[in-house]
Amino acid sequence: MSFSIAGKTAIVTGAANGIGFAIGKHFADRGANVVFADVDEDRLREELGENGSIENVRYFAGDLREKLTIANLLSATIDAFEKVDILVNGARQCLPADPLNPDDDAVQTLLQQNLITSLRLTQLIAKRMIKQSEGEEEGSAGAIVNISSIAARRTHPDLMAYSVSTAALDQMTRSMAVALAPHRIRVNAVAFGSVMSASLKTTLKDNSEYRETIEEATPLARIASPGELAEAVQYLASEASGFMTGQIMTVDGGRTLLDPVDVPAH
Template identity: 30%
Template sequence: MRFKDKVVIVTGGGSGMGLAASRIFAAEGATIAINDVKAETAEKTVATVESEGGRAFAIPGDVSDAEIAARSVDATVERCGRVDILLNNAGIATIQPAEDYTEWHRVTGVDLDAPFLWAQAVAKRSMIPNGSGAIVNISSLAGMVAYPGDVGYIAAKAGVLGLTRSLAVEWARHGIRVNCICPGFTDTQIIKDMEAIDPDRFAERRRRIPMQRAARPEEIARAMAFLASDDASYITGAILNVDGGQIALSSGWSPA
C-alpha cells in the first residue's frame, strides 16, 4: 500500500499504460483522477478501478489545452484536498515524412506542451504549497534515439527529457521529485494503430528487441509506481529506460 490516501492524476488514463497505472496505483491505496480526451474511455477506467475496489473519478479533456489542465487540477484539489502524484502519460504519434509533416503542433502540443502545463498546474496549486510531490513524465525510446517518420514525436519526446531535468533541479527545494521513463515498444493502442499503417516495418522492428518481445503496459506502470513512491525518495531528474534492452542495442546490430 505505497500510495495509501495519495491523490494521483493520470493523463491519458483511458487505455494502455495509463489504464495499467490507474489500476496499480489504486490497488496500492491511491485515489485516481483520470484524464483522457475520450471521456468514455476515462469513465471506463473509473469503472474498472471501482470494480477492483479502488477509488477513481474522471477529469476528461484535451490534455494540451492549458485551461483544461488548470480546471482539471482545480477540480481534483477541490474534491480531494491536494495532488500528490502526477503521471504525465497521454501521448500521440503519427507516421509522416519530415518534409511533408503536418502534425507538428498537434503532436508537440500533446507530447511536450501538456506535460509542462500539467506539471506547472499541480506544482502551483498543490505540490509547492504542500512542500511535496512526485511527477513521472512518460517520454519514449524516441526521446533518446531517432527513427525515420515522426519528427514531431521524436522532438517532443526528447524535449520531455530536458523538461524533466529542468523541473527536477528547480523544484527539488520544494520537495517535488520529477523523473522520466523511456518505454520501448509496448503493446498498446498507439502501437496497434501504427502497425496497421506499416505492418512490415513493425514486424521487423519487433524482431530487433533484445528481449524478443514488446513490453506489457503493466511493466511500464510498475516503473511509474516505483519512481512515484517513497522507494525512490532520493531519485530526481532520472531518465529510466524500460525497454527490454532496445536502447542498449542502438549500435545498429541485430540481436544475436
C-alpha cells in the same frame, strides 16, 4: 524506503486506455486515490465502468491543451481528495512526419500535445504541491513522472516529430527537476520501448509480421505489458526513489543496446 503509494493522490493523464489506464488502475489497486484524466469521456466511462464510482477513483474528461481545462482538473482533484501528491503525464500522441515537407505540421502538433501540455500541467500541479507542503521541512512534497520514449534518442525520419517532442520532454524533465528540487518535489521520466499500447495493438493487428520485427530488435525478445511500465512508474512515484530526480529511466527490454534504426520505437 517503501514502494507504497497507498493514501497518496495521483492524477494520471492519457488514462482512457492503454498505458495511461494501466498506470491509473495499478495505482488505484495499490491504495492510491486516482483521477483518470483524458479527452475521451466515452472511453473513460467504458474503461472504468463501475470502478468510476468507487471511493478512491474519479475521472475527468477534457482537452488538457487548454489552460482552463488544466485548472479545472486540479480543482476537481482537490474537491475529491483535498490534495495531490503524484502527477503522471501520460497523455501522448505519435504521428508520422515528413521531414522534407514544409507544410507538415506534425512537429508543431506533437510539441503541443507531448511537451507543452505536460509542462503547463506540471507547473500548475507543482504550485499546489508547494502550497500544501508549507511549514514542512522534511520528506517529499510531491513526485512528477513523465512518460517518454526511447524515440527521443533514436533517429528515424518517419518519426521525427515524435522523436523531437519526446526529446524535448526529457529535457523538460531535467530542467523542472532542478527548479523544483528546493521545494522537495522530484521530477523523473520513464522512457519505454515497445509496450502493448492501444496504438501498437492496432498496428500489430494490421501487420502480424511487425511483432516479429520488434521482438528480433529487442534482446528480451518480447513486447512489454502496460503493467510492467506501471510498476516502473510506481517506483518513481514512491519514496523508494526518494533520492532520484531528473532521471530518464529506460524500460525497453534492452532495445537501445542494439538500436536498430530501421525499427520504429512505440
